[in-house]
Amino acid sequence: RKEVEQDPGPFNVPEGATVAFNCTYSNSASQSFFWYRQDCRKEPKLLMSVYSSGNEDGRFTAQLNRASQYISLLIRDSKLSDSATYLCVVKGSGTYKYIFGTGTRLKVLA
Amino acid sequence: GAGVSQSPSNKVTEKGKDVELRCDPISGHTALYWYRQSLGQGLEFLIYFQGNSAPDKSGLPSDRFSAERTGGSVSTLTIQRTQQEDSAVYLCAGRGTGENLYNEQFFGPGTRLTVL
Numbered sequence: 001r002k003e004v005e006q007d008p009g010p011f012n013v014p015e016g017a018t019v020a021f022n023c024t025y026s027n028s029a030s031q032s033f034f035w036y037r038q039d040c041r042k043e044p045k046l047l048m049s050v051y052s053s054g055n056e057d058g059r060f061t062a063q064l065n066r067a068s069q070y071i072s073l074l075i076r077d078s079k080l081s082d083s084a085t086y087l088c089v090v091k092g093s094g095t096y097k098y099i100f101g102t103g104t105r106l107k108v109l110a
Numbered sequence: 111g112a113g114v115s116q117s118p119s120n121k122v123t124e125k126g127k128d129v130e131l132r133c134d135p136i137s138g139h140t141a142l143y144w145y146r147q148s149l150g151q152g153l154e155f156l157i158y159f160q161g162n163s164a165p166d167k168s169g170l171p172s173d174r175f176s177a178e179r180t181g182g183s184v185s186t187l188t189i190q191r192t193q194q195e196d197s198a199v200y201l202c203a204g205r206g207t208g209e210n211l212y213n214e215q216f217f218g219p220g221t222r223l224t225v226l
């Protein structure tokens with residue numbers, strides 16, 4: 001089993017739709033969680049960190065469920081510019097290693 | 111510039127040749143990572159540098175791979191006797207110090223390596 005698993009997609013959604021991605025992780029001692037965005041042929045960039053109580057940044061909402069060991073990303077009112085690959089990233093306690101999922105590809109259609 | 115830079119942006123080489131990839135992180139970022147990303151794959155950890163500590167080389171796939179970081183700043187990743195399976199995008203990332211659990215990694219634009 002991979003340490004971090006994501007549905008690769010692609011998720012094809014119309015503009016204005018709400019879309020959600022899940023990511024599961026295997027190490028229950030994981031402590032820090034992130035969503036990164038990667039555009040085609042570009043480097044990953046931090047979209048948002050995921051805090052225990054959940055957090056929101058504009059149209060984006062991230063949730064953490066430690067009991068079930070998954071994190072989620074909800075995008076409301078999708079824009080064409082949201083089209084990208086979304087990488088789930090997990091960092092363990094007391095370690096400097098970041099474990100990346102293979103990413104979920106989103107295509108927002110006009 | 112203020113961001114992470116990498117060079118070259120693209121490198122095409124013949125099988126068996128050596129290549130050297132360079133990363134220049136953001137000033138003050140003492141932690142530096144190298145990753146490899148193959149088509150459709152996640153980022154694969156290669157090596158980690160932190161200040162003057164011994165690097166964690168546990169992710170290097172073979173002894174053909176080596177990396178160094180001079181003066182706690184610029185890092186070079188060297189691949190000797192390249193093989194076709196080495197073709198990938200090589201990304202470096204820097205991170206600030208401190209005990210913040212949510213320290214962000216800042217990535218460079220990557221070097222796209224193609225081994226013919």
